[in-house]
Amino acid sequence: MRNLHAKILVLGGGFGGLSFCRHFSHPGAEITVVDRTNHHLFQPLLYQVAMAGLSAPDIAQPIRSILAHKPGLTVIMDEAVAVDLPARQVNCHKNTFPFDYLVLALGGVTSYFGHPEWETFAPGLKTIDDALRIRRNVLLAFEQAETEVDPRRLSSLMTIVVIGGGPTGVELAGACAELAHRVLCKDFDHIDPSRARIILIEASDRILSHLPPDLSDSARAQLEGLGVLVRIKSPVRSITHGRIELASGEVIEAENILWAAGIMAHPLTRKLGVETDRVGRLKVLPDLSLPGYPQVFAIGDMVSLQQENGKPVPGVAPAAMQMARHVARLISDDLDLGRGRSPRPPFRYVDKGTLATIGRSKGVALFGKIKLHGYLAWIGWLLIHLLFLIGFRNRVSVLVSWTYSYLTYRLGARLITGMPAPDPGNPSAKPGS
Amino acid sequence: MRNLHAKILVLGGGFGGLSFCRHFSHPGAEITVVDRTNHHLFQPLLYQVAMAGLSAPDIAQPIRSILAHKPGLTVIMDEAVAVDLPARQVNCHKNTFPFDYLVLALGGVTSYFGHPEWETFAPGLKTIDDALRIRRNVLLAFEQAETEVDPRRLSSLMTIVVIGGGPTGVELAGACAELAHRVLCKDFDHIDPSRARIILIEASDRILSHLPPDLSDSARAQLEGLGVLVRIKSPVRSITHGRIELASGEVIEAENILWAAGIMAHPLTRKLGVETDRVGRLKVLPDLSLPGYPQVFAIGDMVSLQQENGKPVPGVAPAAMQMARHVARLISDDLDLGRGRSPRPPFRYVDKGTLATIGRSKGVALFGKIKLHGYLAWIGWLLIHLLFLIGFRNRVSVLVSWTYSYLTYRLGARLITGMPAPDPGNPSAKPGS
Numbered sequence A, B: 001m002r003n004l005h006a007k008i009l010v011l012g013g014g015f016g017g018l019s020f021c022r023h024f025s026h027p028g029a030e031i032t033v034v035d036r037t038n039h040h041l042f043q044p045l046l047y048q049v050a051m052a053g054l055s056a057p058d059i060a061q062p063i064r065s066i067l068a069h070k071p072g073l074t075v076i077m078d079e080a081v082a083v084d085l086p087a088r089q090v091n092c093h094k095n096t097f098p099f100d101y102l103v104l105a106l107g108g109v110t111s112y113f114g115h116p117e118w119e120t121f122a123p124g125l126k127t128i129d130d131a132l133r134i135r136r137n138v139l140l141a142f143e144q145a146e147t148e149v150d151p152r153r154l155s156s157l158m159t160i161v162v163i164g165g166g167p168t169g170v171e172l173a174g175a176c177a178e179l180a181h182r183v184l185c186k187d188f189d190h191i192d193p194s195r196a197r198i199i200l201i202e203a204s205d206r207i208l209s210h211l212p213p214d215l216s217d218s219a220r221a222q223l224e225g226l227g228v229l230v231r232i233k234s235p236v237r238s239i240t241h242g243r244i245e246l247a248s249g250e251v252i253e254a255e256n257i258l259w260a261a262g263i264m265a266h267p268l269t270r271k272l273g274v275e276t277d278r279v280g281r282l283k284v285l286p287d288l289s290l291p292g293y294p295q296v297f298a299i300g301d302m303v304s305l306q307q308e309n310g311k312p313v314p315g316v317a318p319a320a321m322q323m324a325r326h327v328a329r330l331i332s333d334d335l336d337l338g339r340g341r342s343p344r345p346p347f348r349y350v351d352k353g354t355l356a357t358i359g360r361s362k363g364v365a366l367f368g369k370i371k372l373h374g375y376l377a378w379i380g381w382l383l384i385h386l387l388f389l390i391g392f393r394n395r396v397s398v399l400v401s402w403t404y405s406y407l408t409y410r411l412g413a414r415l416i417t418g419m420p421a422p423d424p425g426n427p428s429a430k431p432g433s
Helices: A015-023 A043-050 A116-120 A128-145 A151-157 A167-186 A213-225 A267-271 A317-337 A374-388 A392-408 B015-023 B043-050 B128-145 B151-157 B167-186 B213-225 B267-271 B317-337 B374-388 B392-408
Strands: A006-011 A029-035 A039-041 A060-062 A073-077 A080-084 A089-092 A096-098 A101-104 A108-110 A159-163 A197-201 A228-231 A236-240 A243-246 A251-253 A256-259 A263-265 A293-298 A354-357 A363-367 A370-373 B006-011 B029-035 B039-041 B060-062 B073-077 B080-084 B089-092 B096-098 B101-104 B108-110 B159-163 B197-201 B228-231 B236-240 B243-246 B251-253 B256-259 B263-265 B293-298 B354-357 B363-367 B370-373
Touching (some): A006 A015, A006 A317, A015 A029, A015 A101, A015 A317, A043 A128, A043 A167, A080 A267, A101 A317, A128 A167, A128 A256, A151 A159, A159 A251, A167 A197, A293 A317, A354 A374, A363 A374, A370 A374, B006 B015, B006 B096, B015 B029, B015 B317, B043 B128, B043 B167, B080 B267, B128 B151, B128 B167, B151 B159, B151 B251, B159 B251, B167 B197, B167 B228, B213 B363, B213 B370, B293 B317, B354 B374, B363 B374
Parallel strands (some): A006 A029, A006 A101, A029 A073, A101 A293, A159 A197, A159 A256, A197 A228, B006 B029, B006 B101, B029 B073, B159 B197, B197 B228
Antiparallel strands (some): A039 A060, A089 A096, A108 A263, A236 A243, A243 A251, A354 A363, A363 A370, B039 B060, B089 B096, B108 B263, B236 B243, B243 B251, B354 B363
């Protein structure tokens, strides 16, 4: 072994970062994992937290606790602000970390395609706090509608627009429709939430465009069955508070506008001095290292890589986890063999299938050539997501929540929390009621 | 029936308000329940949310959903700002409600005994948002300690002070000790959370002073067994950021200072023009109505009432629920008999026992003359709290969480959420890691 104490620095505790830690093991290395939050987030179920089907701790687990039994591993809650690749050093808000090997696994952030001003009016869904904010605003709109007398304002309060017909948008719109049309409708006296409008807006000519056209059609039909209005070929021209203007000139007024239309790589990628694509993803070499820096790797949603068949590796959790395993093997080889195998083997993505759920008992799935619709796709989705959920407690708790919702149609996590602080000038605004 | 559509207005959806709605039923009445939040909170378990043992939705349920099947009942999310008793009208932020009968059930708020400036440095625990804020700050202190080099700062980060030796303070201190000494201790590399100091400060000469002295002694011994430093006869002189000065002149530095020392009635009570006691509780007549207003009642923690034996009715959930049932009967009689029974029967409190838990498998209980310590008290507490938890889902979910924590000593809800918004000038501060 050339280096008895190689320092491996992992930025990000998502699917990629954690998989790397699970697969990498070498007596001559110490690993430091740095994440901005203290928890790993099971992002595929985040929309369920936003739509009050699950509680936040159901889909998140402290990173420390997941990796507690791994020797030679330290978890630090901090945030990278600058990477000095030639000097092999990462500066965070509170600490500075030197490294021998660096694994960049920071994932993506919501992108507004050059319109950052839309973020205020159409929040995206990437973090627990995003999900809790969306939940609060959606539930509050119905609470306000209950006593609203102005018909135009009432219509706006009872309209939810989801922008973006990818998997997140489809799942979100389906869950919105179930929340309004099946759950809330029992609880109000003056409004009828089953008449709430849920509108899914997609710029291109079909939703779920990563799937074959017949599955897109099936998904659309299933969404419409739930009462979602699906609007294809409808690019957005502008968004302001509670108001969307489409390219056609049509205007929709909606208290809740949710953005699920775009993802770009973590902004740190643009500061590395390495080539990126138009959404900021790093153009890595076939072995996933950065050009000119064989000891720096990027994995997951930060990466732009073409497969040998010309298709890009998709930005999904299984791809991030496969990349993590590949990089773990390369670094381990390096440490064993001095300079590693040369040339290093390229990364190859194995597509194990794609699933999307559309509310209760509905969905579409593609496994190789096998296509599933409706109930079967939903069962497949349920099993796979439960299998992947990290941590026993979460798995049981999610199963309880889902079974309960399924049997009773009442969602369990319908809490409005995190309201703005009350006005200190008004003593009655103190909590207690 | 004199009044075919008597309007009953209930302010507050806590134990008192909800019990009233459950017990009151009259064909000639319509009920409106107004609460500042959308959920009923199971306050006795709030400390478990603060100490990451339970998730927020486990102990809260939408008020609409609890009362959904009750005919003639409307739930409004709004906040009372003024009550005009002679005009029989309540003004809220968004609505105005006239009433024939008014039930005041707004509960209490944290009191700092004339030192409102302490609130910033020593948060109280009355709402879900309070609990989530305390959880965040306690967990963040340990995350920061992991990389802290200054020994004085490190000591402060690893010290939690709980002020107030009543049931909430004792339960909170016990749960703090378990979190630090049994759960977090497995997850850190550079610090040893089992060496964290948990200090419970009580001004009087014993903790749990509402119980007999031998149960106080037992509780203290059980707390010390968990590693809590119990300081009696230690009134607080001042609190500033991370620093407490006791009346003795001693100074304790602690990043987390939690306030469990005082409760006062909801501030609205002081604006009614009716006599209140020194903590703002309404001096009601023996039938729980307000002097001069036979159609206005107050129940629960807002009420100051002496029992026939000279002891005050305690500010606990069972008392609020018994009061609710009493008032429900009186109003029903009024509606049936025109002017009601005269004289109205007085309220009588039936004490069914008192319980306090001190961490896992510990506690004290008093049922009539029967005193329980340790494991038996804890089992009693567990069963009673599960029985009382409103809503099936919560009961199952809490049972899962508790069983899991009990078996594995890892608490399930250790999420840090609701961090301050990132600096917009720093693009890397966006979520995604």
